[in-house]
Amino acid sequence: MRVNFTVNGRKQEADDVWEGESLLYVLRERMGLPGSKNACEQGECGSCTVRLDGVPVCSCLVAAGQVEGREVTTVEGLADYAKHRQDAHPGGGCATGACGTSLQDAQQWKAKGQDSQTGEGAELSPIQQAFIDAGAVQCGFCTPGLLVAADELLERNDMPSDADIREALSGNLCRCTGYEKILDAVRLAAARQGEVV
Amino acid sequence: MAGTTTGIPANVTQGARTKGGVGESMLRPDGTLKVTGEFAYSSDMWHEEMIWGQVLRSTVAHAEIVSIDTSEAVALSGVYAVLTADDLPAAKNYGMEYQDTPVLAYGKVRHHGEPVALVAADHPETARRAAAKIKIEYRELPVITDEASATAPDAILVHENRGDHHAGHVPHPNIVHRQPIIRGNAAEAAKKADVIVKGEYTFGMQDQAFLGPESGLAVPSEDGGVDLYVATQWLHSDLKQIAPCLGLPEEKVRMTMAGIGGAFGGREDISMQILASVLALRTSKPVKMVYNRYESFFGHVHRHPAKLYYEHGATKDGKITHMKCKIVLDGGAYMSSTPSVVGNASSLSVGPYVIDDVEIEAIGLYTNNPPCGAMRGFGAVQACFAYEAQMDKVAAKLGMDPVAFRQKNAMEQGTVMPTGQPVDSPAPVAELLRRVKARPLPPVRQWESSEGADVRALPGGLSNTTHGEGVVRGVGYAVGIKNVGFSEGFDDYSTAKIRIEVINGEAVATVHTAAAEVGQGGVTIHAQIARTELGVQQVTIAPADTQVGSAGSTSAGRQTYMTGGAIKNSCEIVREKVLEIGRRKFGSYHPAWANAELLLEGGKVVTDGGEVLTTLVEVLEDEAVEVEEEFRHRPTEAFDLRTGQGNGHVQYAFAAHRAVVEVDTELGLVKVIELACAQDVGKAVNPLSVIGQIQGGTTQGLGVAVMEEIIVDPKTAKVRNPSFTDYLLPTILDTPTIPVDYLELADPNAPYGVRGIGEAPTLSSTPAVLAAIRSATGLELNKTPVRPEHLTGT
Ligand code: FES
Numbered sequence: 001m002r003v004n005f006t007v008n009g010r011k012q013e014a015d016d017v018w019e020g021e022s023l024l025y026v027l028r029e030r031m032g033l034p035g036s037k038n039a040c041e042q043g044e045c046g047s048c049t050v051r052l053d054g055v056p057v058c059s060c061l062v063a064a065g066q067v068e069g070r071e072v073t074t075v076e077g078l079a080d081y082a083k084h085r086q087d088a089h090p091g092g093g094c095a096t097g098a099c100g101t102s103l104q105d106a107q108q109w110k111a112k113g114q115d116s117q118t119g120e121g122a123e124l125s126p127i128q129q130a131f132i133d134a135g136a137v138q139c140g141f142c143t144p145g146l147l148v149a150a151d152e153l154l155e156r157n158d159m160p161s162d163a164d165i166r167e168a169l170s171g172n173l174c175r176c177t178g179y180e181k182i183l184d185a186v187r188l189a190a191a192r193q194g195e196v197v
Numbered sequence: 198m199a200g201t202t203t204g205i206p207a208n209v210t211q212g213a214r215t216k217g218g219v220g221e222s223m224l225r226p227d228g229t230l231k232v233t234g235e236f237a238y239s240s241d242m243w244h245e246e247m248i249w250g251q252v253l254r255s256t257v258a259h260a261e262i263v264s265i266d267t268s269e270a271v272a273l274s275g276v277y278a279v280l281t282a283d284d285l286p287a288a289k290n291y292g293m294e295y296q297d298t299p300v301l302a303y304g305k306v307r308h309h310g311e312p313v314a315l316v317a318a319d320h321p322e323t324a325r326r327a328a329a330k331i332k333i334e335y336r337e338l339p340v341i342t343d344e345a346s347a348t349a350p351d352a353i354l355v356h357e358n359r360g361d362h363h364a365g366h367v368p369h370p371n372i373v374h375r376q377p378i379i380r381g382n383a384a385e386a387a388k389k390a391d392v393i394v395k396g397e398y399t400f401g402m403q404d405q406a407f408l409g410p411e412s413g414l415a416v417p418s419e420d421g422g423v424d425l426y427v428a429t430q431w432l433h434s435d436l437k438q439i440a441p442c443l444g445l446p447e448e449k450v451r452m453t454m455a456g457i458g459g460a461f462g463g464r465e466d467i468s469m470q471i472l473a474s475v476l477a478l479r480t481s482k483p484v485k486m487v488y489n490r491y492e493s494f495f496g497h498v499h500r501h502p503a504k505l506y507y508e509h510g511a512t513k514d515g516k517i518t519h520m521k522c523k524i525v526l527d528g529g530a531y532m533s534s535t536p537s538v539v540g541n542a543s544s545l546s547v548g549p550y551v552i553d554d555v556e557i558e559a560i561g562l563y564t565n566n567p568p569c570g571a572m573r574g575f576g577a578v579q580a581c582f583a584y585e586a587q588m589d590k591v592a593a594k595l596g597m598d599p600v601a602f603r604q605k606n607a608m609e610q611g612t613v614m615p616t617g618q619p620v621d622s623p624a625p626v627a628e629l630l631r632r633v634k635a636r637p638l639p640p641v642r643q644w645e646s647s648e649g650a651d652v653r654a655l656p657g658g659l660s661n662t663t664h665g666e667g668v669v670r671g672v673g674y675a676v677g678i679k680n681v682g683f684s685e686g687f688d689d690y691s692t693a694k695i696r697i698e699v700i701n702g703e704a705v706a707t708v709h710t711a712a713a714e715v716g717q718g719g720v721t722i723h724a725q726i727a728r729t730e731l732g733v734q735q736v737t738i739a740p741a742d743t744q745v746g747s748a749g750s751t752s753a754g755r756q757t758y759m760t761g762g763a764i765k766n767s768c769e770i771v772r773e774k775v776l777e778i779g780r781r782k783f784g785s786y787h788p789a790w791a792n793a794e795l796l797l798e799g800g801k802v803v804t805d806g807g808e809v810l811t812t813l814v815e816v817l818e819d820e821a822v823e824v825e826e827e828f829r830h831r832p833t834e835a836f837d838l839r840t841g842q843g844n845g846h847v848q849y850a851f852a853a854h855r856a857v858v859e860v861d862t863e864l865g866l867v868k869v870i871e872l873a874c875a876q877d878v879g880k881a882v883n884p885l886s887v888i889g890q891i892q893g894g895t896t897q898g899l900g901v902a903v904m905e906e907i908i909v910d911p912k913t914a915k916v917r918n919p920s921f922t923d924y925l926l927p928t929i930l931d932t933p934t935i936p937v938d939y940l941e942l943a944d945p946n947a948p949y950g951v952r953g954i955g956e957a958p959t960l961s962s963t964p965a966v967l968a969a970i971r972s973a974t975g976l977e978l979n980k981t982p983v984r985p986e987h988l989t990g991t
């Protein structure tokens with residue numbers, strides 16, 4: 001089947017999708033957006049969290065067909081989404097086509113060794129920067145899902161208590177950090193957000 | 198140690214000190230990639246025309262394979278290959294210490310979930326459907342699941358014809374390895390004891406549960422070899438095992454590290470490396486393979502479950518007289534690293550205490566349970582759980598404070614281990630305990646305190662099952678000792694290639710090693726060391742691959758010590774060569790080149806008095822200096838097979854925990870309120886990641902204490918809970934605040950004085966939580982994990 005939907009502000013079209021394919025699979029293997037992670041594929045770990053029309057969901061549990069005509073935001077589009085948060089349709093602020101990953105970019109995604117030196121200068125959302133600054137990233141496999149969930153929390157609640165943060169992130173497993181620095185990161189992003197206002 | 202960070206030269210003002218060196222809290226160089234989703238993990242690999250690999254695993258634990266019929270699977274459209282053991286190109290077995298693990302089962306299957314057949318297809322779903330069409334006929338055999346069934350005189354042998362070097366020393370062929378340690382005379386010393394305490398403990402099977410599944414991409418190359426992109430803890434160890442199974446020389450198997458989503462020991466053994474490579478060679482197509490979580494539970498070895506039998510004696514004044522113990526580790530169907538785990542459990546079974554008279558025996562079993570091997574803490578974890586429970590029991594029997602009792606018997610620098618090896622660097626056991634104890638306790642019954650009153654603070658949280666009626670608090674302590682690095686005579690080394698050159702007008706160092714960055718922060722500290730040693734600001738970390746010498750494994754807390762040491766070593770030689778070039782060019786202009794101690798700082802050549810001679814850019818111009826050197830820690834030796842004596846370990850790490858829990862005794866629910874840790878880290882090369890490692894290790898220990906366990910059916914040896922739905926991991930709601938207090942007592946034998954960090958906090962956190970639950974409830978609780986039914990007696 002064919003699925004038409006918007007990913008990170010960009011219209012996308014996926015062809016030859018099997019009926020059983022998940023949104024996660026389509027994003028990762030067809031759109032070339034491997035940022036959302038595949039740790040359990042059964043809705044238990046939150047590594048695959050994306051926003052579907054603004055609502056955080058486990059993309060491994062969403063059938064690809066369900067996203068027809070809808071808007072998806074992944075970690076790859078998080079910075080842009082945060083920047084356009086005030087817009088009526090955040091993530092839709094990309095009519096120019098200057099953001100998001102095109103299918104062509106996706107095709108060019110190749111096996112390459114881990115290069116720790118690239119990525120500098122990328123524009124980051126406050127929560128992304130806070131995760132780096134607080135040391136909340138270790139292996140980083142949980143990070144994309146946590147970022148999407150935490151960003152949504154901060155959108156709803158700009159001064160979350162620790163209990164609020166724990167509640168909002170309780171669907172996201174992290175095996176490396178012990179969560180303490182993840183809490184630090186969310187607190188840091190909230191504090192920085194407060195300063196700006 | 199010589200060669201540590203040097204002071205700021207007095208008369209150099211301009212950017213003199215290199216920023217971001219050893220001892221500073223530096224941010225990860227891969228952080229930006231990881232938060233934007235661009236970091237390429239092993240499951241993110243993509244290649245034009247790639248196809249998908251899928252394993253078919255045995256549905257029974259122990260059986261003869263009567264027949265395999267692949268005809269229907271092959272006929273499915275989109276299928277490129279269906280392979281069984283008969284189709285393997287060369288060696289049929291692999292293994293880290295001994296090659297007893299079949300790539301694909303032949304003749305027999307020995308555990309539930311063992312790989313039996315392989316499929317490659319154009320879509321993962323096609324591959325799964327094809328695998329489901331393979332028909333296998335098994336003739337089931339009785340399962341061996343515990344010590345009694347394994348060592349019965351007429352027991353079926355898990356491996357009929359053992360050829361490994363332990364085979365001749367073990368009392369039964371279903372025992373992988375046995376390590377006794379006899380020192381002093383425990384029977385005689387027991388006569389001096391005023392109290393004797395015995396205990397039996399059970400430690401459940403824990404899974405590493407790294408989040409990034411086993412995965413990678415194998416690309417066939419034109420020369421008939423294969424390029425392999427995988428996530429592993431030790432590229433060169435993999436290479437040694439993969440090449441013979443592919444029938445290729447090692448040069449034709451080029452391995453590049455793909456991004457690693459956690460490891461914790463679970464990536465020490467081979468998983469999909471050989472399988473994907475075989476499929477790629479067979480189909481001449483790039484093959485991607487990604488285990489799902491169900492497969493991941495079968496795709497790597499677990500932490501050894503254990504039974505531990507302990508006896509301690511003590512005099513009225515609180516001095517331990519003797520210790521006897523037997524530790525039985527279940528190694529499952531294949532050897533993996535069980536012999537080394539046995540050596541560790543045995544040699545660390547006394548814990549960080551002075552006990553002169555001991556009688557110790559540790560064994561590892563072959564069974565039909567899932568294979569067990571490396572996991573964070575490696576054999577020391579199980580022992581710590583038992584000896585710390587014993588410490589509390591003895592203290593209680595003597596009417597002593599449990600911390601004071603531990604401190605009275607705590608080892609220190611100079612204490613002789615039961616193996617006869619003296620501890621020759623700081624061992625601040627009593628001090629670590631003092632520190633966690635001195636910390637103020639968190640307020641009680643936080644859910645009802647006027648400020649921030651919140652049911653979410655209750656055990657059970659939002660389920661609104663209690664308002665705190667049956668909730669009691671407990672506090673517990675534990676401390677542990679872990680060896681660092683590879684022990685028992687293993688030739689443990691690491692290699693680093695360092696290059697320095699001028700790029701765009703700036704001196705840049707490149708660090709190339711094969712070390713696995715599993716999340717621990719190696720890439721950060723590698724750059725820090727290069728900055729400190731070479732005085733450059735810009736450091737590039739080259740991708741890890743097999744084009745450079747082995748770095749050894751990212752395990753056993755050894756990587757900062759070993760690869761850090763190799764980088765430091767190589768940098769020192771690079772520095773000498775740079776200075777030599779400088780001497781050649783500028784020696785005649787300034788006498789300091791000949792007679793002063795010269796340093797590289799802030800991109801300049803500086804005298805130890807702080808005078809700037811020139812810049813690195815002027816010295817190097819268009820020359821590059823490159824050095825590849827190895828680093829070895831001092832040699833160790835094997836433990837004697839009868840007495841256990843021998844200088845087996847290189848270094849020790851120590852951590853202590855205090856756990857504060859609240860237990861709802863009606864519901865059997867535990868809420869850990871705080872889990873404070875104090876640890877000696879030798880030298881904190883990057884304080885930020887030191888704390889992260891300690892908190893992460895602590896949380897894994899907490900998981901074992903209250904929820905984590907792979908449940909294996911004792912009748913069928915089948916795994917009952919291979920999913921994140923049924924294997925419970927601590928979430929952010931289950932994990933308390935983890936305050937960390939670290940000491941930096943340098944190990945005089947280690948580079949910069951570092952001490953392995955990652956493993957020790959996993960040891961003591963479990964027994965501390967158990968001790969706290971016991972103190973809250975008064976129950977015995979001799980098993981991990983503690984489940985609600987253990988607390989309510991239902
Ligand atoms: S991968 Fe979707 S929740 Fe785990």
Ligand code: FES
Pocket residue numbers: 136137138139140141142143173174175176177408458459716
């Ligand atoms: S799972 Fe590795 S950083 Fe969270």
